[in-house]
Amino acid sequence: MKKKDLVALLLAFAVLIIIILLPNPDSLPIVGQRALAVLAFAVILWVTEAVTYPVSAVMIVSLLAVLIGISPTVEDPTIVYGTKQGLSMAVDGFSSSAVLLVGGALVLATAMELTGLHRRIALYIMSKVGTKPGALVLGTIIVSFVLALFVPSATARAGTLVPILLGIIAAFGLAKESKLAALLMITAVQSISIWNIGIKTAAAQNMVALGFMETAFGIDVTWGEWFLYAAPWAILMSILLYFVMVNLIKPDMSEFQEGASIKKQLQELGKISGKELRLIIIAGLLLLFWSTEGTLHPLDSTTITIIAVAVMLTPIIGIFSWKEVQAKVPWGTLIVFATGISLGTVLLATEGATWLSSNSFEALGVTAMPLVLMIAVLALFNILIHLGFASATSLASAFIPIVIALVGSMEPTSFNGPGLVLIMQFVISFGFLLPVSAPQNMLAYGTGTFTMKQLLKSGIPLTVVGYLLILLFSATYWKWVGLL
Template sequence: MEKKNFISLLAAIAVLAIVLLLPNPETLPIVGQRALAVLAFAVILWMTEAVSYPVSAIMIVSLLAVLIGFSPTVEDPSVMYGTSDALEMAISGFSSTAVLLVAGALVLAAAMEITGLHRRVALLIMSKVGSKPGNLVIGTIIVSFVLALFVPSATARAGTIVPILLGIVAAFGLAKTSKLGALLMITAVQSISIWNIGIKTAAAQNMVALGFMESQFGIDIPWGNWFLYAAPWSIIMSVVLYFVMTKLIKPDLPETTEGNSIEQQLQNLGKMGGKEWRLIFIAAALLILWTTEGVLHPLDSTTLMIMGVAVMLIPGIGIFSWKEVQPKIPLGTLVVFATGISLGTVLLETEGATWLSSNSFELMGIDAMPLVLMVAVLALFNILLHLGFASATSLAAVFIPIVIALVAGMEPTSFYGPGLVLIMQFVISFGFILPINSPQGMLAYGTDTFTVKQFIKSGIPITVIGYLLIVLFSATYWQWIGLL
């Protein structure tokens, strides 16, 4: 182990111990304090990469099983959880449908790679937008936006884009670990997150927040209104993303010659084979079914994805055998993502996340702050809290009810309370800093095209600029159009 990684691991262990040894507040269950200690430990490991993501997942599950197992329950402090029940909590994320959706998307990406369809589609895109890195970044952002209009799942959109981007890298004859691979893959993940904010139906966490708002305030936010509120922010951030990524990563591309031109490579591929045509049919069917989810049929995105995988594995009419696809599925990615969901669930069940949020608000005196400062503080806390969640949907389930309670408990104010809640929901989708903070991030991370450090280098400026833009919009645009 490198010296800096060893120091980072020691720092994570030290922080874990410090939080565990702090006096237990009366309003925080002991098990909640221990869950928060594991959260602090996990965030340090994830941000420093002191150990690999899969190794960190095993360490986190072990800590949760032991620390929670020897903790009194929330319901009856005279009873201990026991390691068996604690382990069930620690691995609860493995039964999440989000994990299956990510797994299915990885299989779809593998199918496109095995058949070579990703390379053909990539060459067609390059023939339209050009092969310069800046043009490819623009093309990636545009595709992310268009898919967000129709596909109500960030993971499904990532599953569509990722294999195409791998094909673009392959079309240049570069390894997927090249700078071009990192540039395009990180751009795709960040763009998907940006448009999760701009479009109401782009992400499940938006629906969760709207459900809470309808229950508390008796209102719904029409699709067009949401777009009016959030799309300008997403448009500006898409431009910011372009400049951040093109300045951050500058790949050295091989010169295009007559022998390896885009047109020549397309010709060399020849006509599409039967497997490619079948994969196109399956992918198109998935895209159409995802787009019409809840409108023409009741099937959810994960069920559709698993059905698609089943069809691809059927002998004779499918794309590949399990033996062919299994080596291409990064199981470590799925383990890490499931562990992240488990940690978020534990923070909820032990009341650790709720205590952290509500008590922090009380200590900061948020209800007495001017409106823009209130937005700034709440948004910053939201962003920091997200570091411990692999699912924005889980974060929305924790954070949005607390913000609603804050607004409901305030005296009549000069601003529109539901508007403040909606703005905090926008910030829920700020999963820009760590790959584990979103399923699309973990899906892309599983391709081994970029490192966590590269992702953080792009995520920090995007987060800072996006945060400042949230504050600016709260002081100007959102007040002008009546959201606040």
């Protein structure tokens, strides 16, 4: 273990102990104070990455189980929860339907990887757009959008795009440090972040927020509703991204010789296999059922996804065996995801989130502000704290329960409270500024194709305009469609 990681781990435990030993405020239940101590412990581990995310998840669950177990209940301080109930609360997130949705979507991503269909889709689109720099930028954005429909992991989408883009750059006889390489790589990671917001199933952090909202408000946002709310914003941001990138980085030559490299890579894949064809049908039907959820049929997104997984695992008509799947699915991601939901749920149940909200945002007078100004303040805070988080899932676990508590303290309101929470979730996916702002940024940055300065130059206008669009949509479009 590196020295800095050991120091960060010791710091996390020191902060945990200090918060537990602090005098208990009258307005905060003892169990709520201990939940906040675990939150502080988790945030330090997540920000410093002193241990891997799955390891931090196991530590968080253990601490929650013990600290809740020895605490008096919120309802009757004379009764202690007991570790059995404490553990039950600590793993409550594992029973969330959102975890099943993410798990099913990860299996779909695995199917794409095993069959190579995601690569075929990406190469096919790139082969059609042309080989001028502007066309390649447009093709990269389109590929990001299409893959976001079917691959629920930003890192997995980057893992698909990065090798293809490196292949294109090499085939043109250009170095990894060339302007074209920087242009396409930065376009790829920025468009991935944009469509994390535009599509409900594109990112795990979206499911974290929806899990909290389902618990707190008893509502679910369908795939189609999310798309109605967020896709127009993502489309405008994609257009902005195109113009930012073609003007920010200009390759030395105006046009490249030919698109032979892309077509050659596509030809090397051969004809579409039976498995790929079946996966196209399954994925197409899945997208159709997702987008018509709550209108043409009564099935929710999670049930639809699990049915799709069952079909993919069925012999003869399926895509793969369980043995093939279990080796590929990142189970650690699911554990982290479920633990994040558990932590947020505990913060809400123990009134820790409510106390933190009342002593931060409420104390600053946020609740008395006009709606758009309130969103402006919360979104700006959201963007700033994201600079310290490499995982949007972790940020959602820490921040969304506080926003939910803030909305709860304002009832009744003249606007739709859950809509405000959802908008803050959109902002959580702002990963435009630094390599450490998102896993896909780190993956691409590791190729050495672009510098931090180049990413920042593209990220600043995207962040500023994205922020202003959030405010504009809050004042207009999101009110018109009933989100606010």
